[in-house]
Amino acid sequence: MNTQQILPLVPPFTGEIATQKVRKAEDGWNSRDPQKVSLAYTIDSVWRNRAEFVKGREEIIKFLTRKWQRELDYRLIKELWTFDLDRIAVRFAYEWHDDSGNWYRSYGNENWEFDLSGIMHHRYASVNDLPIKEADRKFHWPQGRRPDDHPGLSELGL
Template identity: 55%
Template sequence: MTATLALRPPFTLESARQKVRAAEDAWNSQDAHRVAQSYSPDSEWRNRNLFFHGRDQIVEFLTRKWQVELEYRLAKSLWTFSDNRIAVRFQYEYRTAEHQWHRAYGNELWEFDEQGLMRRREASINDLLIDDSQRRFHWPSGSPRPEEGFGIPEVF
């Protein structure tokens, strides 16, 4: 948490990229408590059609999410940034207990407080059923994305 909180507004291109990667690494850990520490205690979320307020609800949501979305792997990329806001696009893959693979595509809008905690997150996400042969992300689940070869493909 300390490293990501050192990345505070106003953002530069480099600090915005680092903030995105730190968020991606935290989510790929699938540790709901670790992820929640990057959000302000009163953080507001919209995730698809769900709305949350505060870290406890974030932890509850992520815990449920990763019980259903198995072998979760996420890649994010910086879309744009301003003083205290960052926009990202992302893809993630997961499988269900029935061994059906999915790829989710989305965009997130983030707003940060002066301490570098995210106080607002709005995520729009679409899912696509995929076959195992269509998977793009093959690094070990629960691990950070390798530096090379696993970015978000330019063609969706």
């Protein structure tokens, strides 16, 4: 039996649990399923994403629906930065293109806070977009979950 099957992903976090929590979040976002992703957040979850403020699962679903209608062929990698008892900080990068075929790599940091059941109740994200050429893309896997053997951010030099 692997560790992920026996360790609940709830606070207080250890390095192993925090790392698994980050990968699970990455997998969810790479599904690009707003309904599925919203379940990782409390009913009254509070977000700051760039300059947008979102409250509750219904607004999260609307936000993510708009996001993935605009950010096409989205592929994300998250990496654990640090953790505490009920908080996790991550850095991330994702690649996407707009409806005109312009490619971007978006870089950012997120601070997460969880309730005792491991559901996130606060998410603060800062994000910057860098225009890139399609030839400069680094995230090449079929839509969905990043394969286990695909390099992470540190291995890619990001």
